[in-house]
Amino acid sequence: MNTCAIRVIYKYEMLRAWDTMLQSFVSPVISTALYFVVFGSAIGSRIESVEGVPYGSFIVPGLMMLVLLTQSIANASFGIYFPKFTGTIYEVMSAPISFFEILVGYVGAAATKSFIIGLIILATAGFFVPLQIAHPVWMMGFLILTCITFSLFGFIIGLWATNFEKLQLIPMLVITPLVFLGGSFYSVNMLPPAWQTATFFNPVVYLISGFRWSFFEVSDVSVGLSLVMVLAFLGICLFIVWRMFKTGYRLKQ
Amino acid sequence: MQPIVSITNLSKTYASGHQALKNLNLDIARGEILALLGPNGAGKTTLISIICGIVNATEGSVTVDGHDIVTDYRITRSMIGLVPQELTLGAFDTVWNTLCFSRGLFGKKPDHAYLEQLLKDLSLWEKKDSELMTLSGGMKRRVLIGKALVHEPAILFLDEPTAGVDVELRKDMWALVRRLRETGVTIILTTHYIDEAEEIADRVGVINNGELLLVDDKHALMHKLGKRQLIVELDQVAESIPDVLLPWALDLSADGLQLSYTYDPHNTHTGINELLQAIGAAGLLLKDIKTTQSTLEEIFVSLVKS
Numbered sequence: 001m002n003t004c005a006i007r008v009i010y011k012y013e014m015l016r017a018w019d020t021m022l023q024s025f026v027s028p029v030i031s032t033a034l035y036f037v038v039f040g041s042a043i044g045s046r047i048e049s050v051e052g053v054p055y056g057s058f059i060v061p062g063l064m065m066l067v068l069l070t071q072s073i074a075n076a077s078f079g080i081y082f083p084k085f086t087g088t089i090y091e092v093m094s095a096p097i098s099f100f101e102i103l104v105g106y107v108g109a110a111a112t113k114s115f116i117i118g119l120i121i122l123a124t125a126g127f128f129v130p131l132q133i134a135h136p137v138w139m140m141g142f143l144i145l146t147c148i149t150f151s152l153f154g155f156i157i158g159l160w161a162t163n164f165e166k167l168q169l170i171p172m173l174v175i176t177p178l179v180f181l182g183g184s185f186y187s188v189n190m191l192p193p194a195w196q197t198a199t200f201f202n203p204v205v206y207l208i209s210g211f212r213w214s215f216f217e218v219s220d221v222s223v224g225l226s227l228v229m230v231l232a233f234l235g236i237c238l239f240i241v242w243r244m245f246k247t248g249y250r251l252k253q
Numbered sequence: 254m255q256p257i258v259s260i261t262n263l264s265k266t267y268a269s270g271h272q273a274l275k276n277l278n279l280d281i282a283r284g285e286i287l288a289l290l291g292p293n294g295a296g297k298t299t300l301i302s303i304i305c306g307i308v309n310a311t312e313g314s315v316t317v318d319g320h321d322i323v324t325d326y327r328i329t330r331s332m333i334g335l336v337p338q339e340l341t342l343g344a345f346d347t348v349w350n351t352l353c354f355s356r357g358l359f360g361k362k363p364d365h366a367y368l369e370q371l372l373k374d375l376s377l378w379e380k381k382d383s384e385l386m387t388l389s390g391g392m393k394r395r396v397l398i399g400k401a402l403v404h405e406p407a408i409l410f411l412d413e414p415t416a417g418v419d420v421e422l423r424k425d426m427w428a429l430v431r432r433l434r435e436t437g438v439t440i441i442l443t444t445h446y447i448d449e450a451e452e453i454a455d456r457v458g459v460i461n462n463g464e465l466l467l468v469d470d471k472h473a474l475m476h477k478l479g480k481r482q483l484i485v486e487l488d489q490v491a492e493s494i495p496d497v498l499l500p501w502a503l504d505l506s507a508d509g510l511q512l513s514y515t516y517d518p519h520n521t522h523t524g525i526n527e528l529l530q531a532i533g534a535a536g537l538l539l540k541d542i543k544t545t546q547s548t549l550e551e552i553f554v555s556l557v558k559s
Contacts, residue, residue: 008357087341094305094335095358096327252309
């Protein structure tokens, strides 16, 4: 195992986030604060509570997921796409490093950044609304699993993308709508029956539901099912990455 | 002695259908400087990229110091340094950090003394804390060489190392290559500058359309394929070549003041004595006589065109 190589890739990616601190860490905090102002204060004042949880607090897990998913994908996709774009990927490809080690370096750094951002958002939310975390271990488990899974997904997008437009395509056209329609700011039970059925085809629903349960013991689906769905998505991402590496897809001609 | 790089029946066909390499065989000796000559698109970069692990071969095998580049990639890649053709560097990294990054990729921790010496050898020590985007093209090229040497490789691939660099830097580069060879590093460089191969290589290989046309010792190549010409300058204009001189297949220059005779210097009988006597007998007055040797460039052009 070339742990030294994993370390330098990880460190390089983390330093890149540090160098772009405003974009990496401050921007998500400002966005979160704006969400609380709009949803928590303006709209939340008209909704007393959802399933016994004050609306401002109810949206915290969904808001965290929204930022975690977009940040994980953005960090990981850009991390691998940019060296491909500039051509500097040649030195990673010609080094004595396995694909697994490359993956650990890039995805590990992207997941770490997302994890830190998640904690910052949680702390920021604490300034705006009262928070309780009923199951901290489950909360951390879902947080870490989400960071890793969607960083993996971002890594796949970064490998697949051949230009900057493609890099933005899936996050903008697929992920953001799925998160907004996945119960980030509402309970699925608030929807008409037909829409409820349709919503359960959205995989993000299971993610948000499980994460919300770890905070308030309130969920749209059972926590076990949520966990299975997250692990299934993780498995699918790992399989796709494995196939991509095995065939050298968009890395080796 | 076992070759340090051995290439057997290597072929590469890209997804587009373009066949970049066709059943290429080549052994590279330990410690030599091999220049691979060829026009653009000949397959030089593809060959290097396969050996370094950047491109997958379609058929054939490559061993480095007896190890297969696919199954023993950790061993083979740790022995190889690569300087790519393009100036591919991150914009915001410093010279020092980018070298440490490259060394780390090869599983080695930063060695301050070695890195300092390397940067001094490359005349980059003063720039160690500069961001890469602030460096000139020549300096960026030297940084790339530094990155390739940072893990102390036994084999160095230089892909068009002097493309687009000024004369002074080119000579510095040649001097560096010679110094590296003295330390035992095997160097393979691709180039389409014939004088570069002529100046620094021990052996020259010629690639065209994915095929290795030949590979030979530089001097032996010139000896085998190098034609010599006898140039006879005339004192007066000759309207045509006199009939008595026809057996020598001479060329008359457009101004009628120069006769050229191409001969093989390795023949026991070159025919020069008889030619000079025949010129005198034909009544032509000589002004000067000189001989010229084919350059690698002329040899290369004749090989690629044939």
